[in-house]
Amino acid sequence: MTGQNVRWGILATGGIAARFTADLVAAAHSGSAAGPGAEVVAVASRSAESARAFADRFGIERAYGDWELLARDEEVDVVYVATPHSAHRAAAGLSLEAGRNVLCEKPFTLNAREAGELVALARDRGRFLMEAMWMYCHPVVRRLKALIDDGAIGEVRSVRADFGLAGDFTASHRLRDPALGGGALLDLGVYPVSFAQLLLGEPSDVVAKATLSEEKVDLQTGALLSWDDGALASVHCSLVGGTETSASITGSAGRIDIPYGFFFPDGFVLHRDGREAEKFTADPADGPRDTLGHEAAEVMRALRAGETESPLVPLDGTLAVMRTLDAIRDRIGVRYPGDAV
Numbered sequence: 001m002t003g004q005n006v007r008w009g010i011l012a013t014g015g016i017a018a019r020f021t022a023d024l025v026a027a028a029h030s031g032s033a034a035g036p037g038a039e040v041v042a043v044a045s046r047s048a049e050s051a052r053a054f055a056d057r058f059g060i061e062r063a064y065g066d067w068e069l070l071a072r073d074e075e076v077d078v079v080y081v082a083t084p085h086s087a088h089r090a091a092a093g094l095s096l097e098a099g100r101n102v103l104c105e106k107p108f109t110l111n112a113r114e115a116g117e118l119v120a121l122a123r124d125r126g127r128f129l130m131e132a133m134w135m136y137c138h139p140v141v142r143r144l145k146a147l148i149d150d151g152a153i154g155e156v157r158s159v160r161a162d163f164g165l166a167g168d169f170t171a172s173h174r175l176r177d178p179a180l181g182g183g184a185l186l187d188l189g190v191y192p193v194s195f196a197q198l199l200l201g202e203p204s205d206v207v208a209k210a211t212l213s214e215e216k217v218d219l220q221t222g223a224l225l226s227w228d229d230g231a232l233a234s235v236h237c238s239l240v241g242g243t244e245t246s247a248s249i250t251g252s253a254g255r256i257d258i259p260y261g262f263f264f265p266d267g268f269v270l271h272r273d274g275r276e277a278e279k280f281t282a283d284p285a286d287g288p289r290d291t292l293g294h295e296a297a298e299v300m301r302a303l304r305a306g307e308t309e310s311p312l313v314p315l316d317g318t319l320a321v322m323r324t325l326d327a328i329r330d331r332i333g334v335r336y337p338g339d340a341v
Contacts, residue, residue, distance in 0.1 A: 006300045009042040009076035009100070011067060011091050013054040016105060017043075017082035020132075020292045021058050027293040038300060044070035067091060071098035078128065078299060081105055084174060086181045086338055089114040092129070096121045101128035103299050106194075107186045110338040112322040119315045128303055130295075130310045131318045133194055135263035137294040139286045141198075142312070144256060144268055148199060152270060153251030156199050157231055161192035161247035161262055164220070164238030175239055176215050178336050183217035185210075185328060189237035191263045193328075194321050195247055196225055196233035202320035204228045210332035211240070223328050264290050 008024065010017050024038055040060050045051040048065025055063035064070045070079065071094045078101040081091045085107050092104045096118065108131045109115045122129035135141055148156060165188065174180045175187060197203075203225035210221040220238035236243065247262035248255060254272040258265050266289045267281040282289060295313075302310050309315050329335070 004304055005037040005039055005077075006303055007039045007041045007075060007077045008296075009044065009070045009073060009079045010040060010054070010060075010082065011044050011070055011079050011095065012082040013043065013045045013047075013050045014082060014084075017080070018054070018057075020080055020082065020296070021054075021060075023292040024296050025058060027287075027291075027296065038296065042070055042073050042076055067094055068098070071095045071100055076100060078103060078303060080132070084180050085186060086110055086179065086336070089118060089338075092118050093121060096125055096127050096129065099125065099127065101299075101303060103130050103132050103295070105132045107181075107190045107325065108318050108322055110181050110186070110336055112319060112326045114338070115319055115322040119319060122308065122315070126308060128299070128308045129315060130299060130302070130313050131315075132292075132295055133313050133318070134292050134295040135191065135194065136198060136313045137298045138264055139294065140265045140267060140280070140282050140289075141263075143280060144258070144265075145198060147270065148249065148251070148256070152254065152272065153249065153256060154253030156249060156251050158250045159196045159199055159231075159233040159247070160235075161195045161233075162236040162238075162243040163188040163191050163245050163263075164236070164241050164243030166242040167239065169239050171213075171215060176213050176217055178215055178217055179338075181336055181338070182215065183213075183219070183221075183334055184237040184239045185218050185221050185325060185332075185334070187237075188239070189221055189223075189235065189328070190321065190325065192235035192237060192247070193223075193225075193324050195262065196235060197317065197321055197324065199249060200225075200227055200231050200233060203233070203324060206324060206327040206331060208328045208331040210334070212332070212334070216334060218332055218334050221328065221332060223331075225324065261289070 042062040044064040051063035079095040081104040208223035210218040225233040270278040
């Protein structure tokens, strides 16, 4: 890095890349935690035209029609990988091999094997690597986690979380394409699973059922995760109907309910046994509830501190989530071309 400036390269030019870049640029002009010293200096796509259009849209200096050119740009401190998840292993690996630090979109990879390869590569090269699990960096989720860690509801006994969308996802849509890691689980189910594991760690057993499409990807999946101490988590994801997208955590001495949008909440309600319910709301100073700026701020904090992993989104936790997603796919019979060794 040049002083305390963090220079970002954006790898891919789709919707999530545009959203992240817009949030980063907005933060840089707002004085928020993500902003000071944040610069977007380069973008890459497999199409030079797409890269140039994206660069013009956001005022980015350098546009590359080749991923490797971005990976080898010595003036880029960290690469944000925003490709479809079927390409995360290749894009993040290319960047790490070239000496770049990496923030990689979720789901981290197609499977735990690919995730393990990336983590091993980052650790071998001494590079920073983090999954873009923005939920873990969200101030309200961090407040909720701190309360639970402090014993606000006693010992966590069960977690429930769901994420479903209503949409006309035809057979040609990426969400139904096995080659692109299609299905509800990796796109949406990664949130409920990650939420449960944020609170309980990696489960000891997984039971799951799903409705599969003609292409053999999951249209909706329900899973019951269990732990040796008796804790349970019920998680559900769907491409065939809009769900409440809420979550609830029950403990031995109370409960926390999170309404719509549990992974980017604007508040939650704490119910402690024998006491009035307490409402917690987001601090307006933290910015919009759906900003991706918090994960960017965590990356920049870690880089400035010389850290190669984030304590908020630890790599071992990401690997554990990927193992659970693999286990669920094993139970429901979903396999991707990229699963082959």
